[in-house]
Amino acid sequence: ETGVTQTPRHLVMGMTNKKSLKCEQHLGHNAMYWYKQSAKKPLELMFVYNFKEQTENNSVPSRFSPECPNSSHLFLHLHTLQPEDSALYLCASSPGGDTVGQSYGYTFGSGTRLTVV
Amino acid sequence: GQSLEQPSEVTAVEGAIVQINCTYQTSGFYGLSWYQQHDGGAPTFLSYNALDGLEETGRFSSFLSRSDSYGYLLLQELQMKDSASYFCAVRSRNYGQNFVFGPGTRLSVLP
Numbered sequence: 536e537t538g539v540t541q542t543p544r545h546l547v548m549g550m551t552n553k554k555s556l557k558c559e560q561h562l563g564h565n566a567m568y569w570y571k572q573s574a575k576k577p578l579e580l581m582f583v584y585n586f587k588e589q590t591e592n593n594s595v596p597s598r599f600s601p602e603c604p605n606s607s608h609l610f611l612h613l614h615t616l617q618p619e620d621s622a623l624y625l626c627a628s629s630p631g632g633d634t635v636g637q638s639y640g641y642t643f644g645s646g647t648r649l650t651v652v
Numbered sequence: 653g654q655s656l657e658q659p660s661e662v663t664a665v666e667g668a669i670v671q672i673n674c675t676y677q678t679s680g681f682y683g684l685s686w687y688q689q690h691d692g693g694a695p696t697f698l699s700y701n702a703l704d705g706l707e708e709t710g711r712f713s714s715f716l717s718r719s720d721s722y723g724y725l726l727l728q729e730l731q732m733k734d735s736a737s738y739f740c741a742v743r744s745r746n747y748g749q750n751f752v753f754g755p756g757t758r759l760s761v762l763p
Contacts, residue, residue, distance in 0.1 A: 539694075568750070577656070578695070578739065578753040591748050625694070640685055640697025641751065 538562065541626050541644035549652055550616060556647045558609040558626030565631030567609040568641065569601060572623040584609060585631050616651045623648050656740055656754035663760045664730055672725045672738050672757045680745025684716050684723045689756070690736045698725070698738075727759075735761045 539560045548554050560567065569581040583591035584603040598620075600612040609626055627641040656676045664670040674684065683702035687695040701707055701716035701723060713726040727734055737758050741751040 570753075575755075577755045578741075580747070580750055580752065583748065583750055591750060627695075640687070640700060641695075642697070643687075643694040645692075645694045 539626055539628055539642050539644035541624075541647050543647055544645065545648045545650075547650045547652060548613070548616065550618075552616075553612070553614040555613065556611040556624055556626075556649075558611075558644055560607055560609075560626075560628040560642070562628055562642060564628035564642070565606050566629045567603060567606070568627040568629075569609070569611050570625040570627060570643075572625055572646070574622075578625065582611075613649075616649075618651050621649055621651045656742060656752065658738075658740055658754045658757045660755070661758045661760070663762065665762045666730055666732060668730050669726065669728050670730060670759065672727075672740075672759070674723045674725075674740030674754055676721050676723075676740070676742045676754075678721075678742055678744040678746055678752075681718065681721075682743040682745065682749065684714075685741040685743065685751060686712075686714055686725045687739045687741060687753075688736050689739065695739060730761045732761050732763065735759060 542557045566585045568583050571579045580593050581595045582601040587603050598615050602610040623646045625646045626644045629641050658674050683700055685700045686698040688698055689695040699714035701714050704718055706713055706715045711728045716723045737756045739756045740754040743751050
């Protein structure tokens with residue numbers, strides 16, 4: 536497989552459930568990201584990992600917990616979510632490191648469509 | 653803080669040229685990117701401008717004016733498959749060198 540793969544594609548969970556989203560990249564990138572995409576809102580950066588170290592936590596509620604065991608895998612653990620957390624959760628990767636000024640983009644996965652009931 | 657503005661919707665016909673504008677407010681600006689996202693799909697990278705001027709890649713071109721905090725994406729010879737949402741994204745020191753995305757512009761290409 537190539538690119539960024541996210542599983543599951545769709546997830547419906549109750550507010551008391553615990554679930555995890557998985558992201559895997561086969562691009563040899565060193566940075567991975569979680570974004571939240573809600574209807575009629577810009578993509579919101581949630582977490583950033585650079586060389587397996589968390590470098591950004593954008594004031595995300597503690598009911599979202601990221602995990603990055605290695606440069607190829609990223610998880611988002613979910614527990615006691617609220618209905619307003621229903622959204623498309625996108626994972627992305629990039630070369631990482633100090634690449635300011637270099638022309639590169641993020642490679643996104645197709646996302647997990649999460650519905651909290 | 654920082655903010656990005658884009659038109660919410662643009663409509664054009666096949667074969668036409670369309671320009672999608674993006675204005676931003678940030679400090680520590682590094683560069684401006686554009687992404688395309690089809691319904692139900694992943695955002696895909698189109699371009700990145702760090703310096704002023706126009707960069708051309710096939711039918712798509714991207715422009716940046718750092719002094720005006722402004723950029724645009726130019727799509728030529730529009731095709732039906734270009735119907736999608738287009739996001740500008742700013743990379744800045746304020747955000748730890750990460751990209752912050754605009755609200756997106758929904759482009760509809762009509763036959």
